[in-house]
Amino acid sequence: MSGQARKWVWESSTSRGTARLVLLSIADRIPDEQCVAYASVTELMERTNASRNAVRTSLALLDDAGELEIVEDYEGPQHSTVYRMPRPAAWLAKVAAAQKADPELRVEDVEPLADDDPAPSLDDLDETRLRKHRIWRKAGSETGPRRQNRAGSKSAPPRQNPTPRRVRNRPPSGSESAPQNCSEPKVNRRYSSSSSSAADLTSATDWQVDDASLSWAQQQGHLERLGEQGLQAADAKWRHYRAAYGPRSAAAWAADWRSWIDREHTPTPQRPNLYALPGGTSSPQAGMSKADLHTAALLAAIDEPTGTE
Known part of the structure; x- marks a missing residue:
């Protein structure tokens, strides 16, 4: 019967895109004229190659x-x-009723499905056939047999949730300063270690360029490319843009500083942005006009990172 369901999707469904793929995936699983099938969101994601949100949205639209x-x-x-x-x-119920009245009637001769043709009630579903296709009535339902666990014994007691260990070890009363369980010393050690590591953090403003970073700039040719004044201007811009960042370790600031210097443009008369700090002071080149200063500030605002990269 999956063929009839797929045919209806292709010829009569108004769904589009992912919703149509989801509907076709479910139609492909329909075993009989009841048009009932099971599917998990994960299975539909794999069959349609769509995201979880897209599958859930498609199910809601359908x-x-x-x-x-x-x-x-x-x-x-x-x-x-x-x-x-x-x-x-x-449609299949209409075909079955028509062929019951006229056994020689062909499916092609049955009148098309009208909008007012009702679908069979869900209360009339054949549970015997549903169980054959591994579809069971949920536990606790008023009607229908309960689904049994075939892997266990019928006489085995129901599974119970064990009492958490900490509930048994917790004293009924005690002072506020008393330890609540044996894991408290471990928590205290964790706080003591974090407080000691916090002392090694610093801000970008207070961080000083170390000798290793200066040697790196010289070995990579950045000092020759930018010049001492250009390197100082690039360092000032880096501190300006990193001033709002939280404290980090010296090694983290050094790595970020090197990445910044590596991306810094070589100063040229057409790109004087090494001498412009948006929101701060600027150190213009000698002989720069007011238009050059404005251009430098705009280039600096466009070229430099925004802090979201």
């Missing part, structure tokens, strides 16, 4: 359009959701 409905009282393997396609179910 439900709103009346092309898919959730069978609340039933579940499939691994508690997967059970769905029914009501319009194909209504």
Whole structure:
């Protein structure tokens, strides 16, 4: 019967895009004229190659359009959701009724499905056939047999949740300063270690360029490329843009500083942005006009990172 369900999707469904793929995936699983099948979100994601949000949105759209409905009282393997396609179910019910009245009637001769042709009630689903296709009524339902755990004994007591260990070890009363459990010394050691490591953190403003970073700038040719004045200007810009950052270790600031210097543009008359600090003071080249100063400030604002990279 999956062929009839797929045919209805191709010819009559108004769904599009991912929703259409989701509906086709469910239609492909339909075993009989009841048009009921189970599918998990993970399975639909794999079959449609879509994200979880896209699959869930598609299921909601199909439900709103009346092309898919959730069978609340039933579940499939691994508690997967059970769905029914009501319009194909209504069409197959109409064909069955017409052929019952006229056994020689062909499917092609049955009148097309009308909007007012109802789908069979969910209360009339054949549970025997559903169980054959691994669809069971949920536990606690008023009707229908309960699903048994075939891996265990029928006489075994129901599984109970054990009492957490900490509930047994917790004293009924005590002073506020008394330790609550044996893990408190470990917590205290964690706080003591974090407080000692916090002393090694510093801000970008207070961090000083170390000898290793200066040697790196010289070995990589950045000192020759930028010049001492250009390197100082680049360092000032780096501190300006990193002033709002939280404290870090000296090694982290050194790595960030090197990355900044490595990306710094070589100063040229057409790109004097090494001498412009947006929001701060600027050190212009000698002989720069007011237009050059404005251009330098704009280039600096465009070229430099915003802190979100």
